Amino acid sequence: MSANIPVKPKVAIHKFSSCDGCQLALLDMGPELLSLAEQVDFVHFAEAGPCDPDTQVDLAFVEGSIATQEDLDRIQRIRAQSKVLVAIGACATAGGLQALRNSADGTQWVAEIYSQPEHIDSLPQSTPLSAHVKVDFELWGCPVNSLQVAGFINHFLLGVLPRNNADKVCTECKRRGLPCVLVSRGIPCMGPVTRAGCGALCPGLGRDCYGCYGPAENPNTDALAAQFRRLGLTPQDIARRFENVNNFSPAFLDAAQKLRKSHHG
Amino acid sequence: MNASFSPARFLDFSGLDTLIQAIRSAGYRCMGPAIENDALVLRELTGARELPRGMQAEQAPGQFKLTHDAENRYFAWANGPQAIKPYVFAPRESLWQVRRDEKGSLKFESFTPQPEKTALIGVRACDLAALTLQDAHFLEGQYSDSSYAIRRKSLFMVAMQCAEPAATCFCASTGDGPTPQSGYDLSLAELPDGFVVAAGSEPGQKVLSMLDLNEATPEQIQSTKEQGEAAARRQTRSLPARDLRPLLMNNLEHARWDEVAARCLACGNCTAVCPTCFCHAALDEPDAAAGKSLHVRQWDSCFNEGHAYLHGHNVRPDTRTRYRQWLTHKLATWHEQYGRSGCVGCGRCITWCPAGIDLTEEVAAMAKGS
Numbered sequence: 001m002s003a004n005i006p007v008k009p010k011v012a013i014h015k016f017s018s019c020d021g022c023q024l025a026l027l028d029m030g031p032e033l034l035s036l037a038e039q040v041d042f043v044h045f046a047e048a049g050p051c052d053p054d055t056q057v058d059l060a061f062v063e064g065s066i067a068t069q070e071d072l073d074r075i076q077r078i079r080a081q082s083k084v085l086v087a088i089g090a091c092a093t094a095g096g097l098q099a100l101r102n103s104a105d106g107t108q109w110v111a112e113i114y115s116q117p118e119h120i121d122s123l124p125q126s127t128p129l130s131a132h133v134k135v136d137f138e139l140w141g142c143p144v145n146s147l148q149v150a151g152f153i154n155h156f157l158l159g160v161l162p163r164n165n166a167d168k169v170c171t172e173c174k175r176r177g178l179p180c181v182l183v184s185r186g187i188p189c190m191g192p193v194t195r196a197g198c199g200a201l202c203p204g205l206g207r208d209c210y211g212c213y214g215p216a217e218n219p220n221t222d223a224l225a226a227q228f229r230r231l232g233l234t235p236q237d238i239a240r241r242f243e244n245v246n247n248f249s250p251a252f253l254d255a256a257q258k259l260r261k262s263h264h265g
Numbered sequence: 266m267n268a269s270f271s272p273a274r275f276l277d278f279s280g281l282d283t284l285i286q287a288i289r290s291a292g293y294r295c296m297g298p299a300i301e302n303d304a305l306v307l308r309e310l311t312g313a314r315e316l317p318r319g320m321q322a323e324q325a326p327g328q329f330k331l332t333h334d335a336e337n338r339y340f341a342w343a344n345g346p347q348a349i350k351p352y353v354f355a356p357r358e359s360l361w362q363v364r365r366d367e368k369g370s371l372k373f374e375s376f377t378p379q380p381e382k383t384a385l386i387g388v389r390a391c392d393l394a395a396l397t398l399q400d401a402h403f404l405e406g407q408y409s410d411s412s413y414a415i416r417r418k419s420l421f422m423v424a425m426q427c428a429e430p431a432a433t434c435f436c437a438s439t440g441d442g443p444t445p446q447s448g449y450d451l452s453l454a455e456l457p458d459g460f461v462v463a464a465g466s467e468p469g470q471k472v473l474s475m476l477d478l479n480e481a482t483p484e485q486i487q488s489t490k491e492q493g494e495a496a497a498r499r500q501t502r503s504l505p506a507r508d509l510r511p512l513l514m515n516n517l518e519h520a521r522w523d524e525v526a527a528r529c530l531a532c533g534n535c536t537a538v539c540p541t542c543f544c545h546a547a548l549d550e551p552d553a554a555a556g557k558s559l560h561v562r563q564w565d566s567c568f569n570e571g572h573a574y575l576h577g578h579n580v581r582p583d584t585r586t587r588y589r590q591w592l593t594h595k596l597a598t599w600h601e602q603y604g605r606s607g608c609v610g611c612g613r614c615i616t617w618c619p620a621g622i623d624l625t626e627e628v629a630a631m632a633k634g635s
Contacts, residue, residue, distance in 0.1 A: 032554075038554065154552055155551060157551070168530075168531075170619075171566065174356070174533070174534060175356035175564050176356070177347060177356065178302060179301065179303075179304030179345070183617050183618075184330075192532035217570045223527065224530060226620075227621070
């Protein structure tokens, strides 16, 4: 990344096929968003007010997956007009929940669900931004949180990218002093294969992580699946644990397919 | 029991609260056992009635299950996932910050921790042995860690003899338990009608003298001795030797490393619950609006990607090399650094491994195949 960052860089927040939830990571900051707005110039942030989608920016945060022809054309334009492009959230980094259709016959679904299917213009697959354009950094999570987004901006203003923390959720869980719920409660926690960033939100509430931050680096999905079998889950139950919002991330897709195969074979 | 302090006393169960109040009146916040997420953790304690009396814990590889103790004892389990480590080696702390002043020059400020004086109630012999190893790492040698030293001084240790080892315990094999030998302020051993209490430090002696207790009888002291010996005999796991340098260092290419890597999640839980693991990472957290940057230290693990990252290259890219690093450091190369093994036999890495990997089994397999 170039260290030539303007005094008040221009920032855009774009949205593709998604629920808008990741943009709340900014809006949820409250007063801190105001001090952030003194550091950067939010030129396009439709959910907060400013609307100028076609302007050149120093930094673009992009939420959502590429699911329609219109998405496909627009992401190319946004890439061309943005010096640094950051994918935010499970849709933009992995294709999102809507990527569950990637392994199904989408045309048939559309025909069954909609009375006038001709109004639906969707690509056969919902895909992450990185399948189409160069992505400079990815913030994973469903949704991403304020610390991730503010952390990125704070590094960006110094002309550097933040550390790409792909460690497991367990690292955050243990730093919080939480007992492992997989061990003490025998519940199928996805923490050992899931990327940190949430601060171990679910284990902190006595619940099992469901993998919404996507795969961690070096994830041993086979070993976790084997442990879930010992907890009494069927291969189909376990496949469903991987077929969540990050179902189309290669590590989780591969894990689910293996389990489906073992179930049928 | 330590000879330089007054003889051991006997505290009946009704006096346990008096002991806790005496420690509190000496200015300590008491942290004692509590149940959270179906596990035993240390949480603030204001009186004996808050103790989870009558609990036991069945431990097995990858399993921790709370059960009830037929004898309704106060401390009838071996250990929970954490004890002393987080109170001396903070999971995350700010070391210093740098800010730019009006003239544009950088100004560095260091942080000094100001921990509350804290008594840890119910720490075990293995925990105290581990603390000695953490001291060796953080305090001894050329550089002493000031944050660790300040926290260490704020603690008051109330040790508890282990009467009920878990199936995962092997402190008798490492020589670190089950009866606390040193490193405590007060040491307790639970008998059917109360506790034998001994002081092991001046602050411990001071607290003990606040209580009007009779000397423990020779029979009571004998009972605690026998209880400790029985607890050692009941341990089912062990390591084949205290010094495993030859076994592990001569088997760095053993096929077992691949086999364990297939089961290992590389989640780092073993290193987080290990009372002697001390690895940490430093990171910077800039705050543009405040014009400053925070330098933070937090627990790291040899199972994490960044731990073995050298400029442009990761020297331990896979689980095989990361697990091997952990086990060979803990049980072999630790001897060269600190004069003994880094394992105190607490068994936490076995219980709290989500995949149920048992280091005693891995070592045995290595010994069998070499």
